[in-house]
Amino acid sequence: MEKFKKYIKELFESGEIEGFLGIRKNGLHPVPHLFTPEHPEELETLTIPDVRYPMTEILLTIVRKYPDKKLGIMVRGCDERALNELVKNQKILPELIKHIGIACSADLAASCRCAQPYPEEIHYGEKVAPVEDRSDIEAIDTMPQEERFDYWMSEFSKCIKCYGCRNICSMCFCDQCTLEDNDLIATGQAPPAIPIFHLIRAFHMAGRCIDCGLCEEACPAHIPLRTLYRKVRESMSGFLGYVSGTEGGEKDPLEFLGSEGYMVPSKIDEK
Amino acid sequence: MEYRTVLTTCTYCGTGCGLLLEVMDGEVVGVLPAKTHPINEGKLCIKGWNAHEFIYADGRLTKPLVRKGDTLEEASWDEALETIANKFAEIKKTNGPDSLGCFSSAKCTNEENYLLQKIFRAAIGTNNVDHCARL
Amino acid sequence: MTQKEESFEPKIIAFCCNWCSYAGADLAGSMRLKYPPNVLPIRVMCSGRISPHFVMKAFQKGADGVLVTGCHYGDCHYMKGNYITMRRVTILKDLLKFVGVEPKRLRAEWIAGSEGDKFARVAHEFTDEIRNLGPSPLRG
Numbered sequence: 257m258e259k260f261k262k263y264i265k266e267l268f269e270s271g272e273i274e275g276f277l278g279i280r281k282n283g284l285h286p287v288p289h290l291f292t293p294e295h296p297e298e299l300e301t302l303t304i305p306d307v308r309y310p311m312t313e314i315l316l317t318i319v320r321k322y323p324d325k326k327l328g329i330m331v332r333g334c335d336e337r338a339l340n341e342l343v344k345n346q347k348i349l350p351e352l353i354k355h356i357g358i359a360c361s362a363d364l365a366a367s368c369r370c371a372q373p374y375p376e377e378i379h380y381g382e383k384v385a386p387v388e389d390r391s392d393i394e395a396i397d398t399m400p401q402e403e404r405f406d407y408w409m410s411e412f413s414k415c416i417k418c419y420g421c422r423n424i425c426s427m428c429f430c431d432q433c434t435l436e437d438n439d440l441i442a443t444g445q446a447p448p449a450i451p452i453f454h455l456i457r458a459f460h461m462a463g464r465c466i467d468c469g470l471c472e473e474a475c476p477a478h479i480p481l482r483t484l485y486r487k488v489r490e491s492m493s494g495f496l497g498y499v500s501g502t503e504g505g506e507k508d509p510l511e512f513l514g515s516e517g518y519m520v521p522s523k524i525d526e527k
Numbered sequence: 528m529e530y531r532t533v534l535t536t537c538t539y540c541g542t543g544c545g546l547l548l549e550v551m552d553g554e555v556v557g558v559l560p561a562k563t564h565p566i567n568e569g570k571l572c573i574k575g576w577n578a579h580e581f582i583y584a585d586g587r588l589t590k591p592l593v594r595k596g597d598t599l600e601e602a603s604w605d606e607a608l609e610t611i612a613n614k615f616a617e618i619k620k621t622n623g624p625d626s627l628g629c630f631s632s633a634k635c636t637n638e639e640n641y642l643l644q645k646i647f648r649a650a651i652g653t654n655n656v657d658h659c660a661r662l
Numbered sequence: 663m664t665q666k667e668e669s670f671e672p673k674i675i676a677f678c679c680n681w682c683s684y685a686g687a688d689l690a691g692s693m694r695l696k697y698p699p700n701v702l703p704i705r706v707m708c709s710g711r712i713s714p715h716f717v718m719k720a721f722q723k724g725a726d727g728v729l730v731t732g733c734h735y736g737d738c739h740y741m742k743g744n745y746i747t748m749r750r751v752t753i754l755k756d757l758l759k760f761v762g763v764e765p766k767r768l769r770a771e772w773i774a775g776s777e778g779d780k781f782a783r784v785a786h787e788f789t790d791e792i793r794n795l796g797p798s799p800l801r802g
Contacts, residue, residue: 275528282534285563287547290530307562314530317549317556322528396760405762405799418573420560434715451761451800452718459714462753474560476570484760491756496749510749513742 260380261299264328264356268293273328273354277315279303288314304330304380306364310470312338312426319348328354334368334468336375337501338426341466344507347429359383368469376503392483393490412450414477421471421481422457427464427500434460454484462488463508466501528552534561538634539574541660542566546575555579619651628655672726672792674701676785677716679709681739682775683731689778690785697785700792701729708732709770710743714754717768721800727767727792729784734772744772764795 267273280289280298286305291298315329331339336355342348357374359381365373369389374381396404422428422435434456435441441448458481465485472482493499496509532547545564549557558579562569581587591607592599602610618626631643644656678684684705690697706712709732720728730751732744748770755765771784 275530277530282532285534285545285561287532287534287561288559289532290528292528309559309562314549314559317551318528318530321551325528399762401762401764403762404760408761416572418571418576420571420576423576424560434713437715440715440719449722452715452722455757455761456715456718458757459750459754462757473562473569474571476567476572484757487760488753488757491753495752495756510746510753513746 257302257304257380260304261302263379264291264299264302265296267328267354268296272326274325275318276328276330276356277311277318278330278356279305279307279309290318304358306361308332308334308364308368308468308470308473310424310426311335312342313424315339315353316342316347316429323349324352326352326354328356330358331355331375332358332360333370333372333374334466334470335426337372337466338468340501340503341427341464341508342429344504345429345511370469371467390486390490392480393487396483396487408451408454411479412454413447414479415447415450415453416477417446417448417453418476420474420476424470424474426468426470427461427466454479454481458484458488461485462492463496463498463510464500465489532559537571537575537578539578541633544571544575546571546578548579555582615651624652625655627651627653628657631656631658633658633660670793670797672700672789672797673724674698674727674729674785674789674792675720675725676701676703676729676731677709677712678703678705678773679711679732679739679743680705680707682733682737683709683771683773683781685775686731686773686777686781689775690781691778693778695778695782697782698789700789701785708738708740708743709747710738710740712747712750714750717754721763721767721798724798724801726795726798726801727769727788729788730768730770731773731781731784732770734774737774763799766791766795767798 264276274293276291278289278291279286280301281303286303286307288309288311291302311329311331312335315327318327329335339348339353339355343350355375355377357376357378359378360370360373361381362384365384365387369387371386371388373386374383396407399407419435422433435453441453465488467486467489469482471485472480475481489500498506498509500508530549530551532549534545534547537544537546544567545561547559547561548555549559558576560567560569560571560575590601591604593602593607593610615627629643629647631640640658647653647656678687684703687703709730712730717728717730730747732747733739735744738744751768751770755768758768759765769788773781773784
């Protein structure tokens with residue numbers, strides 16, 4: 257940890273970064289914080305807990321106000337996937353953002369069921385094995401159709417329409433949200449129109465979701481949102497060959513019509 | 528360039544969820560749920576997620592207003608409290624203490640809520656006491 | 663067939679693009695071709711304009727089936743609109759299936775301005791298919 261703090265201090269002194277977005281200890285609670293060269297003493301409170309905050313979401317808040325600053329950000333595997341998508345969507349400039357990599361602990365990787373619990377370059381922690389687990393999707397795929405419908409409807413009916421899943425999502429960076437369109441989503445109604453409220457959000461996660469699971473962690477109704485989004489993520493890679501969160505290369509085929517604009521889905525299975 | 532978070536308690540209801548106010552250059556710009564808070568464990572309802580919005584709202588009351596004729600006019604706290612005390616005394620005298628009642632607020636602390644019911648029961652003499660978190 | 667199934671008449675919303683499919687539907691009319699009155703066309707400028715939200719809203723408002731129609735590949739007035747439509751429909755069908763709604767309730771077809779007969783045929787086929795599936799679980 258001391259070595260890590262020293263590394264950040266060196267980055268400040270060399271002028272490579274003008275701020276470091278990390279986690280600070282506030283009494284018993286680890287909270288996000290922007291460390292700056294003006295207050296190097298704050299680095300004493302720097303901590304790396306097994307708690308995840310939407311770091312890239314916070315980064316966007318800062319970048320919107322300070323688009324020219326060189327910033328360091330503490331990234332886990334999920335944060336790095338989010339940053340890759342943000343670059344593709346032209347929300348951040350990669351040359352201004354320095355990734356300071358954290359490998360997640362085995363405990364955290366297990367509780368997140370994370371398929372990639374480490375970033376490309378690691379500055380703190382040891383790489384642990386990825387967790388490959390799609391039992392949640394399989395459990396639903398094996399249900400008979402009617403049971404599946406009833407299952408999701410009972411889950412969705414718990415929704416209190418807090419918009420927490422959207423608010424905490426690193427990939428929800430649109431200026432306007434279709435879930436706030438009064439013509440499409442009635443106001444003053446909870447649960448919102450089910451299942452369409454959740455399916456629309458799920459659809460928008462296709463090609464975007466980086467499978468960090470913060471949505472499910474933030475859901476006060478314990479709706480298995482992540483399962484839904486993992487499913488659309490799988491559909492995207494199955495039909496359109498796109499996996500969100502990968503570095504560089506191709507962009508989300510649902511949003512970008514570049515040179516691959518004439519590609520059609522590989523197969524449509526209706527069984 | 529400054530970004531920090533302030534750990535505080537949601538002011539909307541009696542549950543007491545922990546939230547982080549996101550402060551950028553001295554201005555509150557957003558809310559994050561406190562992940563390690565024992566009450567809400569990183570979850571918030573829609574009111575909590577928007578708990579920062581009233582801070583800079585145009586309609587926010589920052590000074591007491593006293594009705595003079597048909598209009599509400601800004602007044603000092605002394606003037607406002609004096610008006611309230613005089614009216615309460617007058618109403619109690621003409622219509623009895625049960626013609627008065629109070630609603631307290633989840634935005635207050637326990638102690639403030641205690642004091643409000645105390646002043647109504649002991650000083651005014653009514654049991655007409657209620658609270659918005661008693662849903 | 664039970665009494666209930668016999669009396670079921672599906673409600674079908676057809677989103678038609680302005681340049682090809684709506685003209686195709688128009689032509690079906692001009693040719694005096696009969697197609698089921700269950701199909702209610704809504705004109706949009708391009709099939710790429712059809713947000714998945716519109717499709718879901720149609721289901722929520724009581725549609726038993728949704729037909730999305732556009733120009734054939736290569737014919738899109740806006741070059742690539744129909745490609746994105748096909749991608750969206752594919753993902754949306756898979757999602758519907760995952761939550762227990764028959765994916766057949768959503769169908770995409772390419773209908774050119776000269777294909778009035780195809781519009782009528784698709785309308786017949788789709789109405790029969792939805793009639794067999796019964797009322798949508800998303801109704802209400």
